[in-house]
Amino acid sequence: MQVKSSSLPHAILVFLTLVLMISFGFFKMGISLHIVLYLVLIWVAINARLLGHSFGDIRRMMGESISRSLSAIYVFLLIGMVIASFMKSGTVVALIYYGLDWITAQWFLPVGLILCAFMSLATGTSWGTVGTLGVVFIGIGTVLNIPLPLVAGMIISGATFGDKMSPVSDTTNLAAMSSDTDLYEHIRSMLYTTVPTFLIVLVVFAYMGYGVDQTASFAEIETIRGVLAAHFNLNPFITFIPIIVLFVLSMKRYAPEVTMTASIIVASIIAILYQENSVTTVANALWENKPAETGTKMIDDLLGRGGLYSMAWTLLLSLMAIAMGGILHSAGFLTVLLKGIIARIKSAGTLVAATIATAFAGNLSMGETYIVIILNSQLYKKAYKDKGVKSSVLSRSVEEGSTLTTALIPWSTTSIFYVTTLGVQTLDYAPYALLNYFNPLLAIVFAYFGIALFKTKDKTVKA
Numbered sequence: 001m002q003v004k005s006s007s008l009p010h011a012i013l014v015f016l017t018l019v020l021m022i023s024f025g026f027f028k029m030g031i032s033l034h035i036v037l038y039l040v041l042i043w044v045a046i047n048a049r050l051l052g053h054s055f056g057d058i059r060r061m062m063g064e065s066i067s068r069s070l071s072a073i074y075v076f077l078l079i080g081m082v083i084a085s086f087m088k089s090g091t092v093v094a095l096i097y098y099g100l101d102w103i104t105a106q107w108f109l110p111v112g113l114i115l116c117a118f119m120s121l122a123t124g125t126s127w128g129t130v131g132t133l134g135v136v137f138i139g140i141g142t143v144l145n146i147p148l149p150l151v152a153g154m155i156i157s158g159a160t161f162g163d164k165m166s167p168v169s170d171t172t173n174l175a176a177m178s179s180d181t182d183l184y185e186h187i188r189s190m191l192y193t194t195v196p197t198f199l200i201v202l203v204v205f206a207y208m209g210y211g212v213d214q215t216a217s218f219a220e221i222e223t224i225r226g227v228l229a230a231h232f233n234l235n236p237f238i239t240f241i242p243i244i245v246l247f248v249l250s251m252k253r254y255a256p257e258v259t260m261t262a263s264i265i266v267a268s269i270i271a272i273l274y275q276e277n278s279v280t281t282v283a284n285a286l287w288e289n290k291p292a293e294t295g296t297k298m299i300d301d302l303l304g305r306g307g308l309y310s311m312a313w314t315l316l317l318s319l320m321a322i323a324m325g326g327i328l329h330s331a332g333f334l335t336v337l338l339k340g341i342i343a344r345i346k347s348a349g350t351l352v353a354a355t356i357a358t359a360f361a362g363n364l365s366m367g368e369t370y371i372v373i374i375l376n377s378q379l380y381k382k383a384y385k386d387k388g389v390k391s392s393v394l395s396r397s398v399e400e401g402s403t404l405t406t407a408l409i410p411w412s413t414t415s416i417f418y419v420t421t422l423g424v425q426t427l428d429y430a431p432y433a434l435l436n437y438f439n440p441l442l443a444i445v446f447a448y449f450g451i452a453l454f455k456t457k458d459k460t461v462k463a
Helices: 008-028 033-050 057-069 070-089 091-100 109-122 126-143 148-165 169-176 183-209 218-233 240-253 256-275 279-287 297-303 308-330 333-343 348-366 367-386 393-401 413-422 426-432 435-447
Strands: none
Touching: 008 033, 008 091, 008 333, 033 057, 033 308, 057 070, 057 308, 070 091, 070 109, 070 169, 070 240, 070 256, 070 279, 070 308, 091 109, 091 218, 091 240, 109 126, 109 148, 109 183, 126 148, 126 218, 126 413, 148 169, 148 183, 148 413, 148 426, 148 435, 169 183, 169 308, 169 367, 169 393, 183 393, 183 435, 218 297, 240 256, 256 279, 279 308, 308 333, 308 367, 333 367, 348 367, 348 393, 348 435, 393 435
16 A cells, blocks of 8 residues: 555544543543553554555554653653652651741741652652642641642642652653653753742742741641651651762763662662661562551651552553654654644744643643643654754743643643642632743743743754
């Protein structure tokens, strides 16, 4: 069969059906997202076959796409072990213990923002941060009579910052992997837009927290600190070593695999020698961590996070989505679909704005960030190259349109988790999740002014 190029109506049909299958199958029927994506993969493969591509061609498209992502897949496998080893070594516990000691009524909101940011930076998960520190801060906010939507917005802003910036975050690695960007180049690129936004948000929350009642009881904080101190040795000069190793090696630009492996080894040694865990307990936790037995469910669940097995859900989903992206790209569906849009983009600033808007629209339609990150990276990869803009700007823009906005959409999986965990509705906390919409807006403004719009050496970029 002769290979044909996709027509625009055919490409639109493929994508509309893809979105409908994910939206209806996952959200309406409650089918596992992995199975939905498997069915979508079949749909895309059938349409590639209709264009004349053989099964061998389709398998090659999927294989090449996955092979380009192997380095990031290795990192994915290490993320769960980093989290588990940090739990066993007491590193995360120490962050919470000493962080809670900083809190006063007046500075509750800005300090809470910083603690949530540090927690998510260390663990790479906004969900884990919201499910642990977030629950603690909701309780404290109730005692302080601070409006809970405001508290929830603060928690989500801090948690999203770390989830976006952490080298052990799955979305951070997925965005870098999907756009063919070095992980640390991706993180460095995000610093230019995310750090200024974080500082603005910090000032706003500090202003909002000014004048809060100073007489409220902090007995709940002391109870939590007491439980942590009773079950862990918390000398900061020892427990902070793993995270220092992680950040120092990251700054020295060692490969992520080397950086993470070093921090896992150091944390495991501390867990065995200082926290007095058995070698077997620590080794098994690296595979699948188990909840602790402190008698406090929230803390037990926190200490049970991580392990190689915990990454299976995201990794398997990513493999199928990457394979699907390979077919969409190599069979020409993406090229045809974007040809009209990209032809109308005259500046790099408009390209960044379009990337962020498309990612947000993807979240609105599919409600699942992982797929949106992969699809948008595939959609715009060639356009950024043609405009002479570095892929690190693409990966940054994709994250700013997807990772940051998913919490603002009531039917997204992230928002559903936050609402269930914090007990505050999406539309109530959304106005206070300042980082989540300030950051994309600031990124667009920066792009139009040519700020942090990194270019390749062979092109001159018009902002």
